[in-house]
Amino acid sequence: MDVGEEPLEKAARAGAAKDPNTYKVLSLVLSVCVLTVILGCIFGLKPSCAKEVKSCKGRCFERTFGNCRCDSACADLGNCCLDYQETCIEPERIWTCSKFRCGEKRLSRSLCSCSDDCRDKDDCCINYSSACLGEKSWVQETCENINEPQCPAGFEMPPTLLFSLDGFRAEYLHTWGGLLPVINKLKTCGTYAKNMRPVYPTKTFPNHYSIVTIWLTAKYQGLKAGTFFWPGSDVKINGLFPDIYKIYNGSVPFEERILAVLKWLQLPKDERPHFYTLYLEEPDSSGHSHGPVSSEVIRALQRVDNMVGMLMDGLKGLNLHRCLNLILISDHGMEQASCKKYAHLDKYLGDVKDIKLVYGPAARLRPSDVPDKYYSFNYEGLARNLSCRELNQHFKPYLKHFLPKRLHFAKNDRIEPLTFYLDPQWQLALNPPAEKHCQGGFHGSDNVFSNMQALFIGYGPGFQHGAEVDSFENIEVYNLMCDLLNLIPASNNGTHGSLNHLLKNPIYTPTHPKEVSSLVQCPFTRTPRNNLGCSCNPSILPIVDLQTQLNLTMAEENIIKRGTLPYGRPRVIQKNSTVCLLYQHQFVSGYSHDILMPLWTSYTVDRNDIFSTEDFSNCLYQDLRVSLSPVHECSFYKNNAKLSYGFLSPPQLNKGSSKINSEALLTTNIVPMYQSFQVIWHYFHGTLLQRYAQERNGVNVVSGPVFDSDFDGRYDSSETLKQNSRRVRNQEVLIPTHFFIVLTSCKDPDQAPSQCENLDASAFILPHRTDNSESCVHGKQESSWVEELLRLHRARITDVEQITGLSFYQERKEPVSDILKLKTHLPIFNQED
CATH class of the missing domain: 3.30.1360.180 (Gyrase A; domain 2)
Structure with a gap:
């Protein structure tokens, strides 16, 4: 035992003797290590440490310590890095890359990514290429004329996107275009209408309904449609929804809507829509809250401009910016409340x-x-x-x-x-x-008021490059979209072909409607003359001379036609109508045997023509070319306090001769007319018409009665006419509900009506009322209210055609699409007028 224990005891005593020195050595070694680390940080790692301290890049929501922090607690502690908001917080609420975000560490809560691997992950922000890779954004590129669609594989036809910016007043782009680079570029590079006329009332839903529902037409003809919040798309129409649609939710961010449409464009071919709609509530919301002339509206305009830029950059990223046809549109304008x-x-x-x-x-x-x-x-x-x-x-x-x-x-x-x-x-x-x-803003007023006008821009391979066109009504857009998608339009209120001048390659060639009723002859008869109960001035030619001078040869009729019908005879589109042409030296009439009055009368007033002041209110001559009716007799109107007759071609018109225009006193030139309306009729012919002829270097006039007793804007059928005839002195009389006037002159005032290359036209549909209370005429001169009444009741020529069953300008040589453009035009009223 003793021998065995000795070595252990000896070792224990030796270890105890060495303890103080061992600790000193270990302490020294540890001190050197710590000093090395500190010096390394100060000298060798100083740039790296300083970078981490000053920036949150790559450190978002990590609990690392230093001079600044990047975790959620830093805001409370007040020691966030300077770029904390831009690098860590904004990615959760913005949809774009910035210099702070490029190359960022992927964040789970960001709306889109600016990390280096975002393309592989397919979650890059739309502007990643321009913000982080130095490529040009769409708006930075120069305008290009896209002659042919340049579409990626899988796109057999260019898709069409209808993009509505609610309440974007046309004037906004005129005034603030310099602050809207994307929309301004679309305007410059595409096809732009200075104004687009909404329908009345100028409200959101009626106008969005009037522009579409083309998704039904697309579905019926084998195409697919996707709509994002277009008013009306979330309810069944004829039992159908669009193929893709969203229930309206105004809280959905604008960016999310645009990204959704871009995603739809990437769907497999058999699922992908051909037609898309997209809707944003601005600048309408800001216009209502703050008024159209406000900094808030300007900010809203800039916001939607950014959204359009996001769309264009997204299309560029998909290589669809030379393929897709974009229609940027609004529903109405905005007025200051x-x-x-x-x-x-x-x-x-x-x-x-x-x-x-x-x-x-x-x-x-x-x-x-x-x-x-x-x-x-x-x-x-x-x-x-x-x-x-x-x-x-x-x-x-x-x-x-x-x-x-x-x-x-x-x-x-x-x-x-x-x-x-x-x-x-x-x-x-x-x-x-x-x-x-x-307060703020409102809309809903007359659709020709300038502040109610809407936006229209078309851009893409289907549209003209760098074109500005005259204003048109939004009901024409449906046919335009059908042409872009090669669809056959359903019956609608637009005029197909009237917007052909907006398209590079129109696919539809319009034609004039065919005359459905053949003209009949109205030769002179041997019918004995009747006593009309009139009292004419003896200076007017005797009746026998009228019969002689109106017994015209065909050559004479052709001469008359060139002067009185320089743009061709109106065609009668009314079914089962019996009409004959009556030629006089200064006017031609299309006389209807059905209504016992002219459907139309045409004559031309030259610049130097004058109007006499004679009163012909009780002088008529019987026209022996048609059967006489009691409504053609002066005696029929005597002692009637309200109803009289008016002349369609004014007998006061003197065309370079001292002779009275006695042919205008024929019974076939009159229409039943309320005496209150005669005030308007006489002032128009005696004052305004002469002035218009001088201003326009002559003007052709076509006028006549209108019958629209069921007020649907279309001519009454024969059955409706019979039901609404009036009985006066035991005689059934058809009293017009309105009278129409179409004035046509040369666009070039140096040209006379018979020489026109391009036409200018105005039309009016005047209500035929028993009083003039509409104009509050008591104590007023006609000069203070008649022209204002005409302006209020101005109309498109297509309105006149629909309500009369006539068709104008069929003998002109211009393409029919150009004629339709003229017929659908309606001037805008400036607010100051």
């Missing part, structure tokens, strides 16, 4: 508890007790009570069938019988508490 420009019905009616009013600039009135009193309510009496109540009254009450025909706002039971037309910038409410949009 003012509490001082609100009219109130209680001011005139007192108690208004029994009526309800749809407030605003296109107000409508109905009884409170609906439906019981809807049809029995005295709308006409209330309209009279509210008419002309004070000087400079800013609203006019209208029974809806008296509204200007160009508004097309009557033929529906959902439109109340009593409506109100408001001056620009004015609105109507029952009383002050019922005011809405008293």
Whole structure:
């Protein structure tokens, strides 16, 4: 035992003796290591440490310590790195790359990525290439004329995208275009209309409905459609939805909507739509809240411009920017609201508890007790009570069938019988508490007011390059989109072919409608003359001379035609109509045996023609080429306090001869006319027409009666005419509901009407009323109100054609599409006018 234990004891004693020195050595070694690390950080690793401390790049939400932090607690501690917001927080709420984000460490909560591997992951922000790789964005590239579609594999035809910016007033681009680089480039490089006319009332839903529902047409013809929040797309129409659609949710970010459409464009070929719609609520929302002239609207415009830029960059990234046809559009404009420009019905009616009013600039009135009193309510009496109540009254009450025909706002039971037309910038409410949009902005006014005009830009391989076109109505866009998609349009209110000049290669060639009723002959007869009960001035030629001078040869008729019908004879599209041509030396008429009056009369007023002041109110000559009717006799109208007759071709027109135009006194040149309307008719012919002829170097006039008793904007059928005839002195009389006037001259005022290369035209559809209360004429001279009335009731020539069953300009040599462009034109009224 002793021998065995000795070595252990010896070792223990030796170890105890060495302990102090061992600890000193170990302490020294540790001190050297620590000093080495510190010196390494200070000298060798200083740049790296400093970089980590100053930037959050690659450190977002990591609990690393230093001079600044990048975790969620740094905001409370106040020691965030300077780029914390841009690098760590903004990726959660923005959809773009920036210099702070390029090459970022992938963040799970970011909306899109700017990391180096984002292309492999297919989650790059739209502007990654331009922000991080130095490539040009779409807006930075120069304009290019895309002559042919350049589409990726799998796209057999260019898709079409209809993109609506709600409430984008046309004037915004005129005024603020310099702040909107993307939209301004689309305008410059594509096809741009300075104004696009909305439908009336100029509200969001009626106009979006009027522009589409092309997705139905696409589906019926084998194409697919995808819509993102287009009004009306989330309800069934004819039992159908678009192939892809979204239930409206205004909280969905604009960027998310654009990315969704870009994703749809990447779907497999058998799932991918051919037609797309996209909708943004701006700048409408900002316009309502702050008014159209506000910094908030400018910011909203810049925001939507960024969204359009995001779309274009996305299309470029998909190589679709030379393939897709884009239509950038809005539904209406915006007007500045003012509490001082609100009219109130209680001011005139007192108690208004029994009526309800749809407030605003296109107000409508109905009884409170609906439906019981809807049809029995005295709308006409209330309209009279509210008419002309004070000087400079800013609203006019209208029974809806008296509204200007160009508004097309009557033929529906959902439109109340009593409506109100408001001056620009004015609105109507029952009383002050019922005011809405008293501040900020509003819309809904007359669709020819300049501040109600909408945006239209077309861009892509289907559109003209760098073209600016005249204004047109949004009902024409449907046919345009059908042409871009090679679809056959459904029956619609547009005029197919009228926008051919917007397209590079129009696929539709319009033609004039065919005349469906053959002309009949109206030769002179041996019928004995009747006593018409007239008293003519003896200086007028005797009747026997009229028969002799109107017995014309074909050669003489051709000479007359060149002067009176320089743009061709109106064609009659009415079915089963019996019409003959009556030639006189100064005018030609299309006389209808069905209504016993001309459907139309045409004559030309040259610059130097003058009008006499003779009164021919009781002088008629019997036209022996047609059978006489009691409505052709002076005696028929005597002692009638309201109804008389008017001349279509004015007998006062003197074309370079001292002789009276006695041919205009023929019974085939008159129409039944209320005496109140004669005031308008006489002032137009005696004053305005002469002035127009001087200003335009001559003007051709076509005028005639209109029959639209069911106020649908289309000519009455023979059955409807019979049902609405009036009985006067035991005689059935057809009294026109309106009269139309079409004025045509040369666009070049140095050319006379017979020499026109390009035409300019104006049309009017004037309501034929028993009084002139519409114009509040009491104590006024005609010069102060007649021309204003004409302007209010101006119309498209297509409106005249639809309501008369006539077709104009069929003998012109221009392409029919150019004629349709003329027919659908309607001038915009400046707010200051």
